[in-house]
Amino acid sequence: MNNPPHIAIAGVTGAVGQEFLRLLEQRSFPFASMKMLASARSAGKTVDFKGTTYTIEELTADSFDGVDLALFSAGGSISKKFGPIAAEKGCVVVDNSSAFRMDPDTPLVVPEVNPQEIANHKGIIANPNCSTIIMNVPVWPLHQAFGVKRVVVSTYQAASGAGAQAMAELEQQAKDWVADDPITQDIFGRQYIWNLFSHNSDIDPDTGYNTEETKMIKETRKIFGIEDIQVSVTCIRVPVLRAHCESINLTFEKPATEQQVREILAAAPGVTVLDDRENNQHPEPLIASDEDDVYVGRIRTDAGQPEGYGIEMFIAGDQIRKGAALNAVQIAELLLT
């Protein structure tokens, strides 16, 4: 790959696309040229990046001529159609959609967990699901130390995972509620403010698990490279804007003290431990928002398992940032090294 590379952003108008730009600027990501791509609807509009105004182009099969690196976040069907076209032209695609995550030929990478997989790419590298990434960052170092046999996780997911329009609808609902107007419910078909609900992905009629939950199970196994890790998961949307939380209960193969767990997490890349029992300061969505790290707190020896073989903790991570854009940009940085 040329370094600095010629870059394209596919889906630049979305919440994740906008975060790509913010991160590339903040991290001084090197580039020879930058192409802003979106649907025909957005073509002709402009975006500013590092003091330059770029005109958005319609994403087509020709968009990737001469492009070395493409960051995709334009939905699964766009990735499925244009990812392979870009890869065939010699462009390396870092894809934020679910299109290629479980493809055996596509590495699925959390840089803090399995960066070595990047070298095996055949043109496309997949970015995992946001809840999966946020869970994997603190669970992986504990797995390395003690062997994680089982994870029981319940999520508290933000509107941002459903896109910028979902965030806007949640904000609009607050305005509607204060004004005593009918509550706008175009996106989720229900009142979201003062409410929460089972994740809005399809539920498998046989297993009863929704797609988000199945992603967390299957992707974690692929990223960890372990087929038999047991994941029990419930995904819930809460009225929060852009950071996800997760209540995580772990069962270890080897005994662990709470102190050992704390020390490992404090030293783990991408993790900030926030665990102040006296002042009840623990991870919250507003604390994790716009931050790179996954926050981990409420760390304690599980009262419901044989002493030392279980840990409970509560985590928060920015869904748009580490859950999507940052993870992809970290992969791109590793591609350049």
Add this chain to the structure above:
Amino acid sequence: MNNPPHIAIAGVTGAVGQEFLRLLEQRSFPFASMKMLASARSAGKTVDFKGTTYTIEELTADSFDGVDLALFSAGGSISKKFGPIAAEKGCVVVDNSSAFRMDPDTPLVVPEVNPQEIANHKGIIANPNCSTIIMNVPVWPLHQAFGVKRVVVSTYQAASGAGAQAMAELEQQAKDWVADDPITQDIFGRQYIWNLFSHNSDIDPDTGYNTEETKMIKETRKIFGIEDIQVSVTCIRVPVLRAHCESINLTFEKPATEQQVREILAAAPGVTVLDDRENNQHPEPLIASDEDDVYVGRIRTDAGQPEGYGIEMFIAGDQIRKGAALNAVQIAELLLT
């Protein structure tokens, strides 16, 4: 006890006190007379009940003369002080505070679980913690059928559990946010709207569990009458007004099919099964609000345990109603039978 009884409501101005009145009216609870008690601050104010206006009296040691039945929801210290005084005067106290819950001489009752314990009272019967009640209603019939070895539960708790002022602050925060004013944070000391946080009860510096979590563990063991049921619990406050949700993962001693679990829950008293996979209709706080039953959905065989030995589900119950006032009124109804 006289039937109809002479009744006193201690803490009538609170959210639970107000719900006591609504329930006594709705359920045509028989009474010979009604006394409305609160702190000196509220004495002299009035409340309406069944078309009659009552003047609130200050709660004192003399308040319970000639009273047969008292419903207490005025905080633990009031219960501790006045509960035994009332009991000594022959009044039966149904106490919503935590003051006597773990006292070996005080029955701790969820009417759907252990109504037989009511007969053992010595003047005081304790109403369990709200999250405990809501969890116990659907878990108990499954325990009877399959033996519950372990519960892993994460809560999504409403503002109402912290009282009427907490609910008002959350609503005020919506107004502040829409008006772009500084966010009022007198009660919880943090922004609550668009946020969530670890439950605001004290955290044990040694175990790391907060008081709410410890209640769910210890009270469940006492109500079920089983010392060795394992409960792993994380309690979280979400920006919701008056119904709690819980994500519950169960481990059984005997294998259970999903169909068996559904049938047992559908027939269980106090439970409404709401589990529509196709339309993603499952328990939500707004669905459970102002309802008597605990709603149960997302019922599925746990993918993370040996087939048949685990079930996952998601539940919602009105914290003020079944989590507090209704449970107490049900106990009072059983006292009259």
